[in-house]
Amino acid sequence: MTSEKKIIAVQPLGRARRDVLEVIAANLQAFFQIRTEVFLDQPIPDGAYNSQRGQYNCYPIIESLRISKPHHAIKIIGVTEVDLFIPILTYVFGEAELGGNAAVVSTYRLARGKDREPVSSRRLFERAAKIAVHEMGHTFRLPHCKEDRCIMSSFPVLSHIDEKTIYFCRYCTTFLRDEYEKLGFA
Amino acid sequence: MVSELNIMVVDDELIVRESLKGWLEKFGYGVDTAEDAREALEKLEREGYALLFVDIKMPGMDGVELLKRVKEDQPDVIVVMITAHGSIESAIEAMKAGASDYLMKPFDPEDLELLIEKLAQTKRLMDENRRLRESYEGSSRFQDLIGQSGAMQKLFQLIEDVAPGDTAVLIVGETGTGKELVAKAIHALSPRRYAPFVAVNCGAFTETLLESTLFGHEKGAFTGAHHLQKGRLEMANGGTLFLDEVGEISPKMQVDFLRVLEEKKFHRLGNPKPMTTDFRLISATHRDLEEAIQKRVFRQDFYYRINVITIVVPPLRERKEDIELLAHQFLGRYSQELNKNVAGISKEALDILTRYEWPGNVRELENVIERAVVIGKKRKINPADLPFQDARIPRRPIAGSLGEVEKDHISDMLTACDWNIARTASLLGINRTTLYKKIKKYGFKQPAS
Numbered sequence: 071m072t073s074e075k076k077i078i079a080v081q082p083l084g085r086a087r088r089d090v091l092e093v094i095a096a097n098l099q100a101f102f103q104i105r106t107e108v109f110l111d112q113p114i115p116d117g118a119y120n121s122q123r124g125q126y127n128c129y130p131i132i133e134s135l136r137i138s139k140p141h142h143a144i145k146i147i148g149v150t151e152v153d154l155f156i157p158i159l160t161y162v163f164g165e166a167e168l169g170g171n172a173a174v175v176s177t178y179r180l181a182r183g184k185d186r187e188p189v190s191s192r193r194l195f196e197r198a199a200k201i202a203v204h205e206m207g208h209t210f211r212l213p214h215c216k217e218d219r220c221i222m223s224s225f226p227v228l229s230h231i232d233e234k235t236i237y238f239c240r241y242c243t244t245f246l247r248d249e250y251e252k253l254g255f256a
Numbered sequence: 257m258v259s260e261l262n263i264m265v266v267d268d269e270l271i272v273r274e275s276l277k278g279w280l281e282k283f284g285y286g287v288d289t290a291e292d293a294r295e296a297l298e299k300l301e302r303e304g305y306a307l308l309f310v311d312i313k314m315p316g317m318d319g320v321e322l323l324k325r326v327k328e329d330q331p332d333v334i335v336v337m338i339t340a341h342g343s344i345e346s347a348i349e350a351m352k353a354g355a356s357d358y359l360m361k362p363f364d365p366e367d368l369e370l371l372i373e374k375l376a377q378t379k380r381l382m383d384e385n386r387r388l389r390e391s392y393e394g395s396s397r398f399q400d401l402i403g404q405s406g407a408m409q410k411l412f413q414l415i416e417d418v419a420p421g422d423t424a425v426l427i428v429g430e431t432g433t434g435k436e437l438v439a440k441a442i443h444a445l446s447p448r449r450y451a452p453f454v455a456v457n458c459g460a461f462t463e464t465l466l467e468s469t470l471f472g473h474e475k476g477a478f479t480g481a482h483h484l485q486k487g488r489l490e491m492a493n494g495g496t497l498f499l500d501e502v503g504e505i506s507p508k509m510q511v512d513f514l515r516v517l518e519e520k521k522f523h524r525l526g527n528p529k530p531m532t533t534d535f536r537l538i539s540a541t542h543r544d545l546e547e548a549i550q551k552r553v554f555r556q557d558f559y560y561r562i563n564v565i566t567i568v569v570p571p572l573r574e575r576k577e578d579i580e581l582l583a584h585q586f587l588g589r590y591s592q593e594l595n596k597n598v599a600g601i602s603k604e605a606l607d608i609l610t611r612y613e614w615p616g617n618v619r620e621l622e623n624v625i626e627r628a629v630v631i632g633k634k635r636k637i638n639p640a641d642l643p644f645q646d647a648r649i650p651r652r653p654i655a656g657s658l659g660e661v662e663k664d665h666i667s668d669m670l671t672a673c674d675w676n677i678a679r680t681a682s683l684l685g686i687n688r689t690t691l692y693k694k695i696k697k698y699g700f701k702q703p704a705s
């Protein structure tokens with residue numbers, strides 16, 4: 071397996087802003103040093119919608135991404151504008167399984183500030199990139215980090231996201247390198 | 257002992273168990289699940305958990321009943337109740353019965369994170385208090401020097417016996433056994449404890465440098481002596497002088513030093529005026545000095561002077577009961593220092609640590625644990641975090657039939673590889689099918705982790 075051939079796929083699910091997709095793809099490529107490709111959009115899988123909650127469940131989405139992932143993609147990340155949840159939580163910005171190969175992120179909650187007024191595109195891009203890099207980090211087996219500024223530290227609320235820098239701390243960098251070695255593309 | 261936040265999620269809904277487990281694992285916690293109260297109680301008997309999430313409404317024994325049982329048996333376990341809308345009454349009942357908190361499904365992500373942080377803090381405080389209580393009850397009077405083996409208990413007794421006096425002590429032991437710590441413990445229990453403990457590693461200096469380090473020198477005493485420098489003999493005045501690797505002192509220096517010990521006087525290089533000093537001498541060596549005396553590289557008169565009382569520190573392989581205790585001590589120290597979430601050692605890893613022979617003794621063990629904390633990614637240190645992969649796995653002495661040897665060897669390898677079949681097979685140089693057959697033949701079972 072060589073890293074030149076393998077890619078990370080960015081999969082729009084339903085409607086998704088082109089510029090947001092490009093920003094996510096560019097950041098993933100820069101931080102993981104793996105080529106990214108933006109795929110053609112796909113509908114959100116049936117069965118993900120929960121009518122009681124009016125939100126979409128991440129698990130069926132991740133499962134269908136995993137199945138649809140083409141062979142040359144080592145990871146796939148879904149990008150959507152709908153509101154996401156996992157069964158125990160009221161909402162999530164994104165979700166990924168530790169060491170899995172699919173992740174999903176949503177811009178639904180990123181587009182507005184504290185007082186519900188829309189935020190600038192720059193801010194939105196920054197938030198989307200941070201969440202995508204964080205969730206992708208989980209797929210490479212990175213757990214949450216205690217270093218506050220590190221992109222792998224956890225951020226349950228929006229205001230925390232804006233405080234992070236997009237950077238991997240010393241430990242996360244080492245762990246990521248270890249994982250690359252294990253995957254055979256050191 | 258080091259604590260860890262080992263968690264169990266008890267809920268009849270698979271999706272809740274898996275979802276919460278996945279979320280907690282991203283924070284590095286070890287998580288088990290149980291689908292009903294009966295399974296939870298069974299698991300509690302076998303393993304220690306610090307924190308339980310318990311669904312209030314479950315078929316069979318309900319959550320509140322489970323909570324009461326747990327609190328009767330293990331009051332230290334923290335229990336958080338999970339409730340659905342409309343079951344607030346039972347939540348209140350649960351709080352009265354000893355639950356620490358309750359969460360309403362689905363949880364707000366921020367609330368959940370804050371709650372876990374708060375509970376982890378509570379747990380740390382509980383452990384801290386227990387540690388304090390235990391340390392009052394003895395064991396840590398020798399500062400950092402710890403050990404539960406009979407050999408170490410005897411050593412502690414000896415330290416207590418010799419500490420009050422002023423006689424010279426020679427500490428003998430292999431490298432890394434803790435000779436310097438023993439010297440410090442003697443100093444700390446002696447009447448000289450408020451004066452300095454001054455250590456000199458005699459093996460680290462050339463003869464001339466050791467001379468000026470011990471005796472000090474006046475400005476201009478020799479080329480390069482730009483300032484006046486006090487010697488260690490002067491600095492140790494009133495306290496304890498520790499000569500590490502005393503076997504490395506040259507015969508000429510032995511003569512000079514012998515005079516100091518006899519006259520309690522010395523002079524700085526470049527100054528004929530004698531100065532007095534008063535210190536207690538503790539020396540240490542990993543060399544066989546009797547043999548050095550035979551070979552005439554060590555002076556017998558000097559030996560008698562420094563060796564009024566001998567303390568032997570046994571190598572770690574002769575007191576394997578101490579390995580677990582020491583490993584946990586270092587684990588606690590380094591996970592705190594490196595700000596890492598590693599809080600335990602898996603049974604398999606401990607097994608490997610216990611079987612290893614430790615030629616570098618406690619220092620080597622300390623280094624191995626530090627390394628494991630740095631590279632470890634789980635809550636527990638696993639065999640993969642130890643530097644004993646491949647051919648360096650400690651072997652038991654070969655005895656018995658070929659079959660027995662093979663059986664032991666395969667079992668060792670499985671343990672060392674954490675039951676990773678592909679890795680074990682490749683290390684053993686056999687294919688996976690063959691390995692599966694052997695596992696079946698010898699009846700090995702993967703330990704539930």
Ligand SMILES: Nc1ncnc2c1ncn2[C@@H]1O[C@H](COP(=O)(O)OP(=O)(O)OP(=O)(O)O)[C@@H](O)[C@H]1O
Nearest residue numbers: 400401402403430431432433434435436437618619
């Ligand atoms: N019984 C013990 N309890 C706790 N820590 C120990 C113990 N023994 C040794 N250590 C630790 O192991 C390391 C080596 O100990 P120390 O320097 O005292 O060994 P030494 O015998 O003087 O070694 P050397 O002969 O190589 O100088 C130190 O970091 C020390 O803190």
Ligand SMILES: [Zn+2]
Nearest residue numbers: 204214224282
């Ligand atoms: Zn995360």
Ligand SMILES: [Zn+2]
Nearest residue numbers: 215220239242
């Ligand atoms: Zn980090």
